[in-house]
Amino acid sequence: MYTDTEGIILRQTKTVNGRRMLTLFSLKYGKISAGTGINERGKGKNALALRPFTHGRYELFKSRDTYNINGAEVIHSYYRIGEDVDKYMACAYILEFTEKLLPQEQPSPRLFSLLTEFFAVMERRKSRFATIVIAYQLKALAACGHMPVLDRCVSCASEEPAALFDIKEGGVVCRSCAEKYPAENGNAPLIYQVNFGIVDILKYFLNHPLSSFEKLALEPSVEQLLRAIIKDYVEYHLDLGQLKSEGFLSM
Numbered sequence: 571m572y573t574d575t576e577g578i579i580l581r582q583t584k585t586v587n588g589r590r591m592l593t594l595f596s597l598k599y600g601k602i603s604a605g606t607g608i609n610e611r612g613k614g615k616n617a618l619a620l621r622p623f624t625h626g627r628y629e630l631f632k633s634r635d636t637y638n639i640n641g642a643e644v645i646h647s648y649y650r651i652g653e654d655v656d657k658y659m660a661c662a663y664i665l666e667f668t669e670k671l672l673p674q675e676q677p678s679p680r681l682f683s684l685l686t687e688f689f690a691v692m693e694r695r696k697s698r699f700a701t702i703v704i705a706y707q708l709k710a711l712a713a714c715g716h717m718p719v720l721d722r723c724v725s726c727a728s729e730e731p732a733a734l735f736d737i738k739e740g741g742v743v744c745r746s747c748a749e750k751y752p753a754e755n756g757n758a759p760l761i762y763q764v765n766f767g768i769v770d771i772l773k774y775f776l777n778h779p780l781s782s783f784e785k786l787a788l789e790p791s792v793e794q795l796l797r798a799i800i801k802d803y804v805e806y807h808l809d810l811g812q813l814k815s816e817g818f819l820s821m
Contacts (some may be wrong), residue, residue: 571632574647575599578625578685580669582610592620592639596626597682600670601746604630604637615643623648623661625686648689660690660699662705663815670810671714681713685779691780698787704796705775705783711804712776718803720772723747732769736803742769760806762799768792800805 576600581717583591592604619626619642629641651661668685672678688706695702709735711717722729734751739758743751748784751761771792775783788796792799804810 573632574627574629577628578619595682597679598677600676600678601674602637604639606639608639616641618684619644623651623689628793648693650693657692657699659815660703663813664688666813666815673708678713681710684709684713685709687780691784694784700793701783701786701788702780705780707776707800708775716808720769731766732764735764735799737806
């Protein structure tokens with residue numbers, strides 16, 4: 571069966587005889603694995619659509635268990651991402667994060683739209699990329715149904731101001747419940763001390779488009795805390811451990 575879909579290449583692997591296996595985040599089918607004989611180093615429209623950070627349209631041959639990309643064309647190329655090494659690595663990290671987050675062959679149009687919006691914002695961004703990366707990760711978790719609880723205490727369900735973020739419990743803990751924690755737990759692994767301002771930042775990220783943060787940069791200490799919380803949260807609840815691209819980040 572021949573079909574086509576919009577998509578974004580998440581990963582490429584060379585195989586034999588010049589062929590490649592691609593992980594494609596397709597709008598129609600979700601994350602799929604597809605083979606192709608198209609070489610991204612060519613100059614034709616097919617090759618251009620296989621390059622990193624490109625939103626393309628892909629002609630697929632779909633058999634019972636496999637996909638093959640027979641043709642492709644560019645819808646939008648975010649080529650300026652490649653002009654800055656730090657920006658490139660931040661976007662490469664998000665591609666890897668998105669690939670790990672997505673289940674196989676389950677369409678996620680909300681996340682697809684979010685990823686193209688992320689590319690557009692990052693292409694225009696000049697520095698301090700971590701703020702946009704954090705915002706994307708939070709919104710991606712929400713799009714996939716994995717968002718931590720922020721609007722009430724995970725222990726008693728009250729809406730009191732938060733004092734702790736408990737990774738294992740999956741969200742914020744109010745001041746009253748935090749007082750019942752052993753004193754040392756405020757500095758224990760997977761338990762973070764937070765204040766109401768941190769929770770407000772997380773909620774703001776969730777409730778506004780990424781374009782709203784284009785000129786916004788968090789304080790480095792806040793960035794560091796939020797990155798640590800997100801890293802521990804996805805590792806504990808989604809089994810997303812150290813990503814290969816994470817070691818090259820400089821945001």
